[in-house]
Amino acid sequence: MLWVLFLSFILLCLIRVPIAFAMFISSTLAIVFEGHVPLTIVVQRIWVGLNNFPLLAVPFFMVVGQLMNETGISRRLIDFSDALVGHLKGGMAHVNVVVSMIFAGISGVSSADTSGVGSVLIPAQVKAGYPRGFTAGITAASSTLGNIIPPSLMMIIYAATAGLSVGGMFLSGIIPGVLIGTLQMGYSFFVAYRLGIGGDHKFSFKRLWKHSKLAILALFIPIIVIGGIIFGIFTATEASSITVLYALVLALLYREASLKKIYETFKTSLGLFSLSLFCVAAASLWGWVLAFYNIPEMVVEFMGNAGMLDSTYLIFLTVVIIFLVIGTFMDAIPAIIILQPIIGQITATAGINPYHMGIVVVLTLAIGLITPPYGLCLLISADLAELSIAKATRAMVPFYLISLFVLAVAVFLPDLMLWIPRVAMPNYM
Numbered sequence: 001m002l003w004v005l006f007l008s009f010i011l012l013c014l015i016r017v018p019i020a021f022a023m024f025i026s027s028t029l030a031i032v033f034e035g036h037v038p039l040t041i042v043v044q045r046i047w048v049g050l051n052n053f054p055l056l057a058v059p060f061f062m063v064v065g066q067l068m069n070e071t072g073i074s075r076r077l078i079d080f081s082d083a084l085v086g087h088l089k090g091g092m093a094h095v096n097v098v099v100s101m102i103f104a105g106i107s108g109v110s111s112a113d114t115s116g117v118g119s120v121l122i123p124a125q126v127k128a129g130y131p132r133g134f135t136a137g138i139t140a141a142s143s144t145l146g147n148i149i150p151p152s153l154m155m156i157i158y159a160a161t162a163g164l165s166v167g168g169m170f171l172s173g174i175i176p177g178v179l180i181g182t183l184q185m186g187y188s189f190f191v192a193y194r195l196g197i198g199g200d201h202k203f204s205f206k207r208l209w210k211h212s213k214l215a216i217l218a219l220f221i222p223i224i225v226i227g228g229i230i231f232g233i234f235t236a237t238e239a240s241s242i243t244v245l246y247a248l249v250l251a252l253l254y255r256e257a258s259l260k261k262i263y264e265t266f267k268t269s270l271g272l273f274s275l276s277l278f279c280v281a282a283a284s285l286w287g288w289v290l291a292f293y294n295i296p297e298m299v300v301e302f303m304g305n306a307g308m309l310d311s312t313y314l315i316f317l318t319v320v321i322i323f324l325v326i327g328t329f330m331d332a333i334p335a336i337i338i339l340q341p342i343i344g345q346i347t348a349t350a351g352i353n354p355y356h357m358g359i360v361v362v363l364t365l366a367i368g369l370i371t372p373p374y375g376l377c378l379l380i381s382a383d384l385a386e387l388s389i390a391k392a393t394r395a396m397v398p399f400y401l402i403s404l405f406v407l408a409v410a411v412f413l414p415d416l417m418l419w420i421p422r423v424a425m426p427n428y429m
Helices: 002-014 019-034 040-050 053-070 073-085 091-104 110-127 132-147 153-162 166-172 174-195 205-230 236-254 259-292 295-305 312-326 332-350 354-368 376-384 389-395 397-412 419-424
Strands: none
Touching: 002 019, 019 040, 019 259, 019 332, 040 259, 053 073, 053 110, 053 153, 053 236, 053 259, 073 091, 073 110, 073 205, 073 236, 091 110, 091 132, 091 174, 110 132, 110 376, 132 153, 132 174, 132 354, 132 376, 132 389, 132 397, 153 166, 153 332, 153 354, 166 174, 166 205, 166 236, 166 354, 166 419, 174 397, 174 419, 205 236, 259 295, 259 332, 295 332, 312 332, 312 354, 312 397, 332 354, 354 397, 376 389, 389 397
């Protein structure tokens, strides 16, 4: 059964069948080949995989990301970020990072960040004299913060599959997300200073006040989401639905969205999150087949016999390498659902804090968003910058190093990464 499962999956991927369909077909073939499991289990496991309350947050946050791009909210956030940090050396690059951090605190969808922010700032940066490779790199790299700074779709999926608090996972992403953003801004300053570009205008309190007033309502969204979760006012899923309603009210207040545009936004979002939830369903079925043959227990037993469970750092190194490789050809959502049972078993056996393991997995998979051939954020930014993938990837090297450095900090300094959730939610930590 396992041979059929893996060989059919690899063959389907080689002939360019989409990953979700490959998982679904190979899992079904394996069940048919096994012969003792009724085919009704396929429908049952798909239902069980989707019948998860935290997963409702996924479509809601996707809708928010689309609403921001289609109703002028993103443009106001860009103007605010420009007024805040645009006067610094490399100002437009700093704006790119800051607006991505704000965007991340609202929608948690990295690809929406790349397209929304990149469509405005990449042409503007190129026109201002920034190298095309750098503009593509900073846009793609900063947009990965959407899956690190809360709310994050990756964290919702990980928490749902691991039985963890979504709020606890969210808070675990604040420090690494801010650290990555700060280091990206530091590198941007270095590039701008070396090339003698940036510092496009002087700082003006009047200009900052003007754009703050225009963006203040949108800036309240991260406060509502995180504050509501921390103080127990609502769950992460409820926060996502409240955020959609809030974004709709903003769109109408700003008078930049007609009912037709809002309808088209919901229509587009429906297609996007249908694909994501189909991945969840297919990965749930695939994961059940692995569990049916006790693969997680077998992996843990093998690692124990090999002495790999004696070193926490060796465990993390193995997990990081596996997810770095998988992230290059598979979306984060199915990767988490497929491997989390194994990772969870290893985490429990080795006595590792599950939130510590969770943030390491999320940081690793975020790198996959900017790694070819699958890196969606890299593909979008390269297209917007009119660059080949090869040139865009070379420009990404400093940003890979920044992400890997923060990943190493997360592995070696768990107390730093988990400081905020331990203070805010001590019962979960």
